[in-house]
Amino acid sequence: MARQGVTPRSEDYARWYTEVVQMAELADYAPVRGCMIIRPYGYELWEAVKAGLDRRFKETGHRNAYFPLFIPMSFIQKEAEHVEGFAPELAVVTHGGGKELEEPLVVRPTSETIIGHAFASWVQSHRDLPLLINQWANVVRWEMRPRLFLRTTEFLWQEGHTAHATAEEAMEETLRILDIYADFAERDAAVPVIKGRKSAQEKFAGAADSYTIEAMMGNFWALQAGTSHFLAQNFARAFDITYLDASNQLEHCWTTSWGVSSRMVGGIVMAHGDDGGLRLPPVVAPIQAVIVPIWRSDDDRGVVLEAAHRVTETLRADGVRVHLDEREGLTPGFKFNDWEMRGVPLRIEIGPRDVAAESVVLVRRDRDGKEAKSAASVTAIEDRVRDLLDAVQQSLLQQAAEFRDAHLHEASSLDELRDIVSTGWALIPHCGTKECELSVKEETKATSRCFPLDRNPEWNPSGLSCGVCERPALGYAYFARAY
RNA sequence: CGGGGUGUAGCGCAGUCCGGUUAGCGCGCCUGCUUCGGGAGCAGGAGGUCGGAGGUUCAAAUCCUCUCACCCCGACCA
Numbered sequence: 001m002a003r004q005g006v007t008p009r010s011e012d013y014a015r016w017y018t019e020v021v022q023m024a025e026l027a028d029y030a031p032v033r034g035c036m037i038i039r040p041y042g043y044e045l046w047e048a049v050k051a052g053l054d055r056r057f058k059e060t061g062h063r064n065a066y067f068p069l070f071i072p073m074s075f076i077q078k079e080a081e082h083v084e085g086f087a088p089e090l091a092v093v094t095h096g097g098g099k100e101l102e103e104p105l106v107v108r109p110t111s112e113t114i115i116g117h118a119f120a121s122w123v124q125s126h127r128d129l130p131l132l133i134n135q136w137a138n139v140v141r142w143e144m145r146p147r148l149f150l151r152t153t154e155f156l157w158q159e160g161h162t163a164h165a166t167a168e169e170a171m172e173e174t175l176r177i178l179d180i181y182a183d184f185a186e187r188d189a190a191v192p193v194i195k196g197r198k199s200a201q202e203k204f205a206g207a208a209d210s211y212t213i214e215a216m217m218g219n220f221w222a223l224q225a226g227t228s229h230f231l232a233q234n235f236a237r238a239f240d241i242t243y244l245d246a247s248n249q250l251e252h253c254w255t256t257s258w259g260v261s262s263r264m265v266g267g268i269v270m271a272h273g274d275d276g277g278l279r280l281p282p283v284v285a286p287i288q289a290v291i292v293p294i295w296r297s298d299d300d301r302g303v304v305l306e307a308a309h310r311v312t313e314t315l316r317a318d319g320v321r322v323h324l325d326e327r328e329g330l331t332p333g334f335k336f337n338d339w340e341m342r343g344v345p346l347r348i349e350i351g352p353r354d355v356a357a358e359s360v361v362l363v364r365r366d367r368d369g370k371e372a373k374s375a376a377s378v379t380a381i382e383d384r385v386r387d388l389l390d391a392v393q394q395s396l397l398q399q400a401a402e403f404r405d406a407h408l409h410e411a412s413s414l415d416e417l418r419d420i421v422s423t424g425w426a427l428i429p430h431c432g433t434k435e436c437e438l439s440v441k442e443e444t445k446a447t448s449r450c451f452p453l454d455r456n457p458e459w460n461p462s463g464l465s466c467g468v469c470e471r472p473a474l475g476y477a478y479f480a481r482a483y
Numbered sequence: 484c485g486g487g488g489u490g491u492a493g494c495g496c497a498g499u500c501c502g503g504u505u506a507g508c509g510c511g512c513c514u515g516c517u518u519c520g521g522g523a524g525c526a527g528g529a530g531g532u533c534g535g536a537g538g539u540u541c542a543a544a545u546c547c548u549c550u551c552a553c554c555c556c557g558a559c560c561a
Contacts, residue, residue, distance in 0.1 A: 005522080014555085015555095018554090029553080031552090033552080033553080085560090086560095088559065089559075089560070110561090139561090141560065141561080143559085143560070144484080144558080144559065144560090145556095145557090145558095145559085145560095150561090151560070151561080155561070157561070204561095223561095224560095224561065225561085226561085227561070259561065260561080261561045263561055264561095292520095294519065295519065296518085296519065296520095297519095300519095301519095329519095330519090330522090330523095331518080331519050331521085331522070331523055332519060332520060332521070333519085333520085333521035333522050333523085334519095334521085334522045334523085335521095335522090336520095336522080337522050349520070351519095351520055352520090353520075354520090361520080483560095483561095
């Protein structure tokens with residue numbers, strides 16, 4: 001028999017990823033290179049990411065707004081480092097309404113510039129600060145090597161943009177958002193992350209400092225899952241975002257920007273998936289529990305379906321995202337495999353024996369074999385399901401954290417680093433210079449992911465030198481292969 | 484943009500070297516019957532401008548030229 005299902009993850013990780021994304025109906029390739037069609041199941045996963053983040057933003061005083069897709073070319077050029085960083089990946093509109101435009105329009109790669117322009121007119125007084133804005137939008141960055149969700153030419157994201165009176169407040173905001181990202185990743189997506197500061201080489205074009213949450217994927221590669229930037233006064237100067245302080249002095253604002261993209265969906269897939277396909281954390285899973293009815297005879301069929309509908313309604317009323325698989329002509333075995341491939345956290349089997357016993361069989365996706373199965377009475381089924389969903393959520397986080405921790409190692413030389421990054425991340429004292437980092441990449445394919453905050457209580461500690469080039473170290477940095 | 488590869492039914496492929504009936508196979512799809520607690524069986528059926536354009540030839544999926552798209556590996560990035 002021909003192999004069914006996806007290529008096992010252990011056999012070919014890259015192939016497994018593209019197959020599982022398509023077979024689980026998260027996304028399809030689009031007719032335009034680098035672009036993707038996000039299908040309902042994938043979009044529902046993105047909507048869960050959105051909901052988790054949006055709630056947290058609003059709880060901390062941010063408000064949503066929407067800024068234009070098109071940005072005047074001259075705006076992009078106002079901040080020197082920004083334009084240098086983004087120029088190679090801009091999509092530019094030169095014609096509109098059948099005529100060549102006076103000034104080309106850039107399809108936004110990010111919105112610091114156009115939002116800076118708006119902020120300049122909105123902020124006059126220290127009483128207007130802080131200004132806390134977020135937008136949910138699509139952006140375009142011309143990509144040479146796309147991968148579904150992880151790197152596409154057009155992608156979905158949120159971008160927060162804030163303006164503050166002082167550097168201290170802006171830095172607090174930058175780190176507050178980093179905490180929000182980490183909290184979302186761990187509690188909702190069950191993806192453990194390392195919070196850290198980006199090197200000069202890896203930071204956002206135009207930022208004074210960039211911070212990141214880095215997650216480990218199943219092939220040990222790192223995924224930058226969210227970034228928060230301290231922009232200092234770089235964009236405030238470029239766009240004249242100024243305010244009068246309490247002593248009537250005209251000052252430039254201090255701004256921040258921060259984003260999480262649809263890449264997070266790819267991160268969830270890669271952090272949790274196994275040989276059989278997806279494994280989704282219940283908090284973000286579009287379908288938390290699927291009910292598979294089983295029958296032999298037509299008599300059984302009616303009775304079983306009736307019971308299945310009752311359980312469906314009970315769970316739905318309790319707020320569980322439950323789906324009853326009533327498809328005809330497919331065996332239960334096929335359905336089991338199908339829903340496992342799609343990552344549904346909990347399966348509920350209901351057959352004639354269960355109906356007779358007023359019970360159901362519950363199977364959790366995060367375990368294998370007999371360990372995964374349990375029986376439960378239909379009375380108070382909702383409590384049992386809730387408990388199990390909580391357990392799966394915790395277990396996926398724990399499995400991911402244990403996997404990651406087992407693959408973090410310390411290095412003190414380039415040779416050790418090279419050895420480690422084939423199966424993990426290497427923590428090494430690092431000078432943080434572009435020159436040194438590029439040489440590491442040249443020799444090992446690994447890049448600096450971040451200077452983890454919890455391993456660097458102080459910067460430029462005395463007596464610590466770079467493990468690669470011997471220059472004074474900025475601190476300890478993780479190096480890894482990265483998406 | 485450099486290197487490698489692939490375009491034949493919804494998906495996966497054979498056929499291409501060496502041109503020759505009506506272009507096959509598996510899965511999926513449709514209909515019917517039997518099935519159903521871990522990827523069902525039998526029977527019947529639908530579905531193709533062989534990526535596109537030129538050319539060679541009595542004859543092209545097959546040979547030649549050009550072109551387009553996608554995938555994998557490298558240099559940039561959420």
